């Protein structure tokens with residue numbers, strides 16, 4: 001079945017009379033980039049971009065070569081998607097109170113968070129890693145919005161042929177416009193891409209705090225330790241204390257093997273350093289129509305649960321460490337349910353950062369003279 005589509009990436013399009021989302025994903029045929037096209041809870045179609053991006057970068061030509069029912073697994077059984085398949089489970093697979101007081105308690109808990117005094121670290125450093133377009137910058141914007149009290153978009157977000165974020169940013173979050181800085185930073189990175197973008201060789205420098213704020217990434221070249229601003233002997237306060245992988249629920253099923261391998265390679269490096277990892281599953285509003293209507297049913301959604309299980313299997317991460325979120329993308333006003341999911345995830349990251357501090361080996365706090373920095377894998381940590 002072939003048909004041509006013209007539509008904005010990562011948004012709804014019309015095809016074969018059905019509505020769905022497009023997400024760029026993998027490149028099986030050289031310069032062609034395949035897309036997944038997914039109807040809410042129903043059809044799944046695969047196609048290739050047949051044209052180039054138009055001048056305004058907003059539209060892609062897409063030739064769909066197949067459309068088929070999207071397999072859905074409910075309670076461990078594979079079932080064809082159909083209107084008869086219950087989208088919501090009778091019993092939620094995670095519990096959550098969606099009340100105003102839950103939101104307020106989370107805001108308070110996160111606002112009051114500070115790393116243990118003994119660490120001499122003023123702010124936990126959380127590194128956001130993930131494929132291009134997964135929602136890393138949007139997650140920072142979401143958290144920033146919550147504490148600003150209105151929707152903001154400090155970090156640039158959007159869809160582009162390659163990662164839109166091209167600078168390393170250690171974002172601080174303030175409580176209110178003139179309030180003090182909170183006890184964490186969200187470190188935003190360039191997206192992971194097949195054959196380019198952030199790579200496994202870059203990760204030791206990012207984890208080790210060697211890379212300065214606003215470092216300009218080069219998608220074709222690994223981080224260069226010979227740049228003048230490269231921090232040879234960063235303090236513990238600047239190293240990474242928790243890593244968050246950000247994965248787009250819409251396209252995770254069709255992530256290329258190259259990207260999955262890259263993520264696994266990064267995880268190995270991160271685990272070797274005992275740094276805890278969390279996975280954010282973004283865009284859950286785009287994989288389940290019930291969730292799109294009301295985010296508070298996210299933990300009852302069979303589709304979201306299936307995505308969580310699938311991701312767990314694909315990346316080898318435990319289900320409990322995969323946290324569904326919906327970032328602010330088009331909203332003008334804050335939404336309590338968006339805040340609760342985003343803050344629950346952040347609280348988990350901060351708890352994990354605390355675990356890292358608890359486990360931090362005193363031996364690693366020894367001074368290094370910094371003269372022995374090697375191209376990869378050497379991270380110098382001191383407490384100054």
Ligand SMILES: Nc1nc2c(ncn2[C@@H]2O[C@H](COP(=O)(O)OP(=O)(O)OP(=O)(O)O)[C@@H](O)[C@H]2O)c(=O)[nH]1
Nearest residue numbers: 133134135136137138157158163164165191283327
């Ligand atoms: N519906 C929906 N859209 C989202 C969500 N998160 C992000 N988006 C949209 O997805 C697109 C990409 O988001 P970004 O935050 O720029 O993604 P990124 O991971 O920073 O991408 P790069 O910087 O290019 O690597 C933007 O158009 C966002 O508005 C979400 O949870 N739901």
Ligand SMILES: [Mg+2]
Nearest residue numbers: 136137164165
């Ligand atoms: Mg970004």
